[in-house]
Amino acid sequence: METVLQPIGRAFVSGLETTGRLSIFAIMAVTYCVRPPYYPRLILRQMIEIGFYSLPVVGLTAIFTGMVLALQSFTGFARFSAESAIPNVVVISITRELGPVLAGLMVAGRIGAAMAAEIGTMRVTEQIDALTTLSTNPMNYLVAPRLIAGLAMLPLLVLVADIIGVFGGYLVSIYKLGFNPEAYLRNTMDFVEPLDVISGLVKAAAFGFIIALMGCYHGYNSKVGAQGVGQATTNAVVSASILILVFNYGITELFFAR
């Protein structure tokens, strides 16, 4: 009996421990985001890294998602002669769900991993200790700029993803399924509401925060050695991805459940 219960108890306790440690880290990180000194140069660099360099990945994801969405809805809706609903399906799916979630997951893979690897390497090679000995708080210098940049850039990326995604659906509908371009666009614009886009952008901001937080947390607490940094990188991506999906449900519930 003991042999069965012990691992369960241990997993439970360590789960609680991790949650506690992560919460403390998150609160501290947010405090340091608003507490001076600020590092505008570093924030800008992270913004470029997250916002600009993720554009190709996010753009490609969005355009193919929009395209396949139109194609799949057509095969389904044609059976009920409901092809005219395709523009609506595409724009709602992209702005509410697929834009933020897929962009979030792609950026988690790209940026979350890079943050964890960079900060983890800095931890392992004592660069974080060196920062402290040079009268610089690593939370201020390393973590805060990444959180701010994540929070600010993900909504912008998702806005771009929304536009490109809708354009993907448009391309397939016009050139493959023979829709009328004007009717398609009018249909899209008539149907989409501000709340659809806004809810997606709120999600994006939350996801940006989660990605940066996970990257920094796991990197900051990285174990010694190449294996430690590797583990930190994996943990950052996996935990960010799962949290994105969980929070996605939570935020959807907040916005649309009546």
Add this chain to the structure above:
Amino acid sequence: MNFEAKTRGWPKIEIRNLHKSFGPKKVLDGVDLDVAAGESVVVIGGSGTGKSVMLKCILGLLQPDRGSIKVDGEEVVGMNGSERRRVMRKFGMLFQGAALFDSLPVWMNVAFGLIEGRHMPRDEAKAIALGKLAAVGLGAEVAELYPVELSGGMQKRVALARAIATEPEIIFFDEPTTGLDPIMSDVINELIIKCVQDLGATALSISHDMASVRRIAHRVAMIYNGRIIWTGAVDAIDHSGNPYVDQFIHGRAEGPIQMAAAYP
């Protein structure tokens, strides 16, 4: 030890009964150590005996479980925030692996403490950084390179320049010659002596390179099982009468110190 301390000045660092454990493993088990102002003390001891942990406790990078650390008579254990930062300004540290910031060019590394810690304008800080680089024998052409483009010995020099850039009162050297060839080791030893003298700084080093210890130390302390088991002037090290010290400085496998083949 007290005699030595008196001849050189008041105690700059006083460590009393310092304890630190990681889980069940006791790393520091009651360390007592005084470092007098202007003195250079080297702590020797095998790998994993807690030398680095002791330094990190003094710097506040690790929180000791128990004990007292006084810097200029001021208790620093439990200090944080702006108080801690004020005391930290007295310190410079040369890390074992140099710990240079990969993302910044060499001169920014050296000027980091001046720009971020002291809010000095960048041009002014750069001029000082170039001066410090020259002091460790590196020309201005190195200043624009990135740390990964440098050899191990050059990285150590840059790290030394960074440690002295803010003209600290106390400098820590964590195994300054580890991983360097004998000639480069001696160059670094020479630079350490010169820099410490020029600044009139107090130095606390940890090392297991006996050649380096003999060069840079005024006084040597040996740490074993988490305690300081012997301390004395560097000339006294060859006739300490302590079997642990004898075994260590001659690097013998046989003796009272038994190396664990593997950690449990």
